[in-house]
Amino acid sequence: MNIKEASEITKVSSDTIRYYEKIGLIPPINRTSSGIRDIDERIIGRITFVRQMRSAGMSIENLLLYIHLVDSSEDHIAEQKDLLKQQLSVMEEKRDDLQAAIDHLTWKLDHYEDHMVKAEAELTRLEKKHVQDQAID
Template sequence: MLIAEVSEKFNLSHDTLRYYERIGLIPRVNRNKSGIRDYTAEDCKWVDFIKCMRGAGLPVEVLIEYVDLFQQGDATLETRKELLVDQHSQLATKMEDMKKVLERLEDKISRYEQTIVKKEKTLTRTQIPEK
């Protein structure tokens, strides 16, 4: 699959895909005889994984470490798991914090709407002249 197809499939720019490859977030993509990147199904799985993890807010540095550990093989299974558990914990904390902010914002909007309704009720309705 060409970079344009992968870019469209995952809604990532060509530059982002090249960057992910350059910094080691996705394994080096094979190239065809013309030197053009030729993504395999396995490469696409990596792109999907990285996009998902980035979307969840995992830092690039953590993902680089994870991919590096993965490349080292099964001896790093426990370390990789710990890394993911730690990121899970951090994400859960962020989500809880965001939930509190969302609740506060909803309360603020509710109070705002109540104030507007009260003020609108004090307004006099006037007839709009017909044309």
């Protein structure tokens, strides 16, 4: 299949597939006699794997290392698991940061009348004072 068809199947843009090939995230793609990429199921599997790992937040750099370990003829299961554990830790930290932001906004909404209205009034007062002070100078 050509790159457009592969893009539709994998939900990865043609440009991204070319980039993944260029940097070695997917193996070199065979070409037809006219130079058109001829993508097979092996490449589709790799593109899908890379997309899933990127969706899990893995950086290109770590994904390149992970793919290298997978493709190695030696056993690198411990290193692969370490990379996955590191990524899990990164994602858990992001989740915790997001949850803290959600909790903060929820609190602000729950206390809008007794907190936010006063805080916003104070911001407005300070802004007006600043404008007045600037006009005097």
